[in-house]
Amino acid sequence: MSIRIKQDKCIGCKSCVEVCPGNLIKLASDKRAFIKHERDCWGCTSCVKACPAQAISFxxxxxxxxxxxxxxxxxxxxxxxxxxxxxxxxxxxxVVDGSQSNKY
Ligand code: SF4
Ligand code: SF4
Structure with missing residues (x-):
């Protein structure tokens, strides 16, 4: 289970770095994100949701x-x-509308 970061799409916003509960994602010297500890990823998808550039896939x-x-x-x-x-x-x-989450 792991993610892939498309570096050509990454805008270096650091959101994935901040949101990963396992501290598994780092920014390289060119300010693009990469997953440093791929095998430790447990697939919570937090980084996938946080990325504004759709640079991360799961x-x-x-x-x-x-x-x-x-x-x-x-x-x-x-x-x-x-x-x-x-x-x-x-x-x-x-498609999931979060505003409807507590409706039922
Ligand atoms: S899916 Fe979750 S655990 Fe895996 S890299 Fe992204 S935020 Fe970290
Ligand atoms: S959230 Fe997306 S755009 Fe921002 S640093 Fe991570 S991979 Fe790059």
Whole structure:
């Protein structure tokens, strides 16, 4: 279980560094983020949600998205859109409106 940081998309905002509960992400000298302790990542997805540049994706297991699938997220106001990109290139979106979280 781990994440991937696309360095060409990283804007060096440091949000992922601050939010990772395991202190696993660092900024390189060029101010781009990288995961230093990849094997210690337990997949909480906090960094994926915090990244404003969608530079971080999360690898899904075979039981969720299929082998090779990866998850990214974008946030607009209270609405969070989770996108699963499967290994065949197809996309699946899951939209969650946080303002409705306590509705039921
Ligand atoms: S998924 Fe969670 S534990 Fe893993 S690097 Fe991101 S914030 Fe840290
Ligand atoms: S949150 Fe995203 S843009 Fe900001 S430093 Fe981390 S990877 Fe780069």
């Amino acid at each position: 690898f899904l297991g075979a039981d969720i998205g299929g082998r090779g699938a990866e998850l990214t997220v974008s946030t607009k106001g209270s609405v969070r859109t989770w996108t699963v990109r499967k290994s065949d290139g197809s996309l699946q979106e899951i």
